[in-house]
Amino acid sequence: MKIKVTILILILFFWNLQLVSAEENEYGIVKAWFNEKNATSETIEGIKLRIGEPVEIKVEVISKINGNVHVKLSEPGTTTSFEVISGPSKQDDRIDNMGVSPNWSNTFQWKIRPNGAWTNGNSPINIFVSFYNSKKKDQKPIEFTIANPYILDEQYTGAAATTPAPEITGTGAPAKPTPFPSLVFALATLLAISHWRRR
Numbered sequence: 709m710k711i712k713v714t715i716l717i718l719i720l721f722f723w724n725l726q727l728v729s730a731e732e733n734e735y736g737i738v739k740a741w742f743n744e745k746n747a748t749s750e751t752i753e754g755i756k757l758r759i760g761e762p763v764e765i766k767v768e769v770i771s772k773i774n775g776n777v778h779v780k781l782s783e784p785g786t787t788t789s790f791e792v793i794s795g796p797s798k799q800d801d802r803i804d805n806m807g808v809s810p811n812w813s814n815t816f817q818w819k820i821r822p823n824g825a826w827t828n829g830n831s832p833i834n835i836f837v838s839f840y841n842s843k844k845k846d847q848k849p850i851e852f853t854i855a856n857p858y859i860l861d862e863q864y865t866g867a868a869a870t871t872p873a874p875e876i877t878g879t880g881a882p883a884k885p886t887p888f889p890s891l892v893f894a895l896a897t898l899l900a901i902s903h904w905r906r907r
Contacts, residue, residue, distance in 0.1 A: 735839035737770040742855040752855040761864035775842040777805040789831035827861035
């Protein structure tokens with residue numbers, strides 16, 4: 709009985725870890741953060757931004773293959789709602805990383821802000837990464853929405869930001885959600901079932 713309970717706990721533990729895993733395919737891994745909030749496993753929602761209010765986008769890319777990696781920050785809509793203040797590229801400009809090898813990685817950081825072209829509605833921010841395998845002459849893309857902020861028809865004055873404050877960590881590493889509460893619930897449930905069966 710103890711072995712079965714242990715196996716169930718391990719299965720639940722690893723299942724919960726998948727909730728905070730990176731977007732991944734057989735050619736590479738992509739992780740993303742919006743104002744230091746993990747945006748890899750789930751799009752960041754519920755954010756309201758004013759025109760001109762800066763936000764930070766961070767993307768980590770890891771290659772599993774020999775080949776090329778192309779990275780692009782984009783918006784799916786027809787209106788360009790954001791402008792890049794600083795970063796390795798302008799929006800919709802591709803960053804080409806040629807001749808990379810397995811375990812190559814790079815972190816890309818942009819600071820962007822709403823430009824006023826779109827207000828009183830949501831404007832998603834996407835990351836697109838294409839891994840090109842030189843040996844197989846094949847490419848596999850990863851694309852997902854990092855955040856879906858609502859842009860207010862108000863000017864940002866720099867005083868009180870409506871974006872949630874980033875979590876501060878001692879190491880400077882981005883804050884990540886933890887599966888701990890669901891693990892505690894799963895463990896408590898399994899212990900209750902085990903205790904009930906002993907009776």
